[in-house]
Amino acid sequence: MKFLKIALSIIVVIALIVVLGSFFLPKNSRVERSVMVATTDTAAYAYVLDFSKFNEWSPWYEMEPTAQTEVSGPQGEVGATYSWVGKEVGTGSFEVVKLDPYQSIDQKLTFLTPFEATAQNNFTFNQQADSVKVTWIYDGENKGIMDKWMGLMMDGMIGKDYQKGLNKLKANLEKK
Secondary structure (H helix, E strand, C coil): CHHHHHHHHHHHHHHHHHHHHHCCCCCEEEEEEEEEECCCHHHHHHHHHCHHHHHHHCHHHHHCCCCEEEEECCCCCCCCEEEEEECCCEEEEEEEEEEECCCEEEEEEEEEECCCEEEEEEEEEEEECCEEEEEEEEEEECCCHHHHHHHCCHHHHHHHHHHHHHHHHHHHHHHC
């Protein structure tokens, strides 16, 4: 009986820490990675905007090349989409929601599996002499208790993937 009381007390304390601690956690998650590419902002912008080329530099396509991917909508314009379904990479999509030619591409990122979530997935292009700084940004809102705790791990979960993708993007663009 004493063991049950101790075990129950520990569970209650852990639950209180999780719930109350979430009130002090950030309401947003942000992951940002950049790379300098020896090309123009025009070339980098066009390459990133072309969803038919995404599999060439996507860190997730490399992880699961058998995933089903689909490009649809008006390519190179607001409304263009790239969606995927896979065992390893789950199910989701990117949709272009705003364009500032040669400066930025704003996308809505939607995950359906293994969990449901939406976030902003953005790219910025900053010409610096004969190179362009390409920045890939994830911005997500942490709505619930679990979202807030997951938000603490987002950089560790996707930061290395973003950098890997940018490094591959750099290599592909500098080959051209």
